[in-house]
Amino acid sequence: MKLNSGLVQDTNWYQSHTFKIGLIIAITLQISVLVVEYLSSVWPIWTGTPIILKTQPYDPRSLFRGNFVRLSYDISQVESDNASEYKLGSVVYVSVKEELSHWRFQSISKVKPVTGLFIRGRVRANYGNSLSIEYGIEAFFMPKEKALLAQETLREGALMRIFVSGSGKARVQEFVCQGDAC
């Protein structure tokens, strides 16, 4: 390649097979990213088990993603005697069991459980015997007015329908509650 190639060389480059094939691959890469994002979003909903989790919505805002309510679940903060052994950012599996109206925390493990329903998450903080975990289901997007209304009316807590795939990947589906925000 010539340094600072002029227009003549540029024209040759744009006509070359490398450029044409490269551009087609680059466009395909973009489309693939979008398709993979879509499939990974809907896969737990198509194949997963629906469960109900208790949550509390708060603080709707995001510069890049629009308006949403941030959801803090009962299982977002869990107690563990060996909390300090869990590194920040490490993957954990939280087993849940059904009790009355919704599912509750049962146990936490670094390795994938063989039986039972579990959700895959990442440790975001640990203090004392308490672990803060994120599961990728902490945001629920809705128009600004609805988001504010949800924050107001569901201050005491709400229930969310979640789909959990066999690998523990969770996807939030909808509010299970009464009120205008649902």
Place this chain on the structure above:
Amino acid sequence: MRLIQLLKKELARETRGWVDESLITHEQGQAILAKYGESLDNDANKTSFGYYLLMALGSLFIGLALILIISHNWDEIPSLIKTATLILLTATTNLIGLRLYLTNRHQAANVWVFFGAISYGASIMLIAQIYHLGEHYPDGIYWWALGVLPLVLLTRSRLLSLLMLALATIWLCVEVGEAFFPASYPVFLLSALFVALYCRSTPTIFVFSLFALLVWLNLALAWLMGSGIHYEPFGDLLPFSLALGLVLNGLAWALMRTMNPTWREYGLVLHLWLLRGSVVTLLILSFEGVWHEYSSESDMTLVLSIAALIMGGVLSWKLSAKNGRYASIPAVLFSLCFSICFIAQAYFSSGDMIAAVTINFLLLVLGISLIRRGIEQDETQYFYTGVAVLLATAFVRYFDLIGDYLGGALLFLIAASIMMLAARYWRLRGQTEPGGRTDEA
């Protein structure tokens, strides 16, 4: 390398006037402008550049409209239709761009591919919104930047390079904000540098990429000190950064020596920004209080940082030696003075004062050499920068004394002596050199 390189468009306009007035021939005009990478015929590009710029801005506005749709949450339309529409929009805009490239309409193609890149990013965010993805959201920005990267390398478009750099830098900021390390950030910088060095003349992207690399290296050191789990900023980042600055300065001088006019321009722009940066840094470090606040973490890190400063100085000197004394002497002097500062600060009880006095001495020498360089090379910018450096040093030292009043007075007297001796030396040298000027100032 002369500052006139930065005024090459104005020079081209003047030269066209000289050719029109028959002061010089067309061939002479071409030969003059070729030295600066310009041509008498470049004027025709103006109209198409204006069209290109407005179309690019239009695309950006459409992109902003798309992002506003994100904020509105268009939840009345079924999810699958929304997703399919977004993917289709991204594919269509990019394919129109591809078709325009194949028909040699490069600027229009660049605008369409740019719009495609905006649409691609908006699609990532919208799909995340449609399916309530609450995962680590900087990943969305990362995939956006990564999707633009191959287009930058293929199309060599400055517009796409700027978009990619902006996205990658936003990603760096949010990733650091979320206490993660953006390990692959240099990939974006190196891609932008490749375009700047080998494909397009774009000093802004070149200089930005180098300074961004400096920031990333600092973050990487802080991350390493935190055992790769969290950031642990430490005092010795300062000497490491100064060492890297010295190397960049050597690189700037080496670029100014090359035969390639674009690279020469890059070298000059980089040199000017480093000069501005060094004046500000030296003024900050000239305060005794700053050195009092500064603390080195451990002996081993200090030894490494001093070694980095010395190596940075040697490398800078090697790279700039062929450019003459105004290039090579500051490299050695800066390296030496910084090393003295950090050693004194670490091992002597009055180290803070020694360091501050050394930096003030460095400011003085920098100011004098800039004035002299401005006069010798007939470059007013260096001359006035030198005057500004000396006046700024005098101003800050008058209000922030080092030591007591007598100490401050002594410093001013020493500074005055150095300046007068320098003036006297150049006057004598001017008289002894054949054709030397004695009354430049």
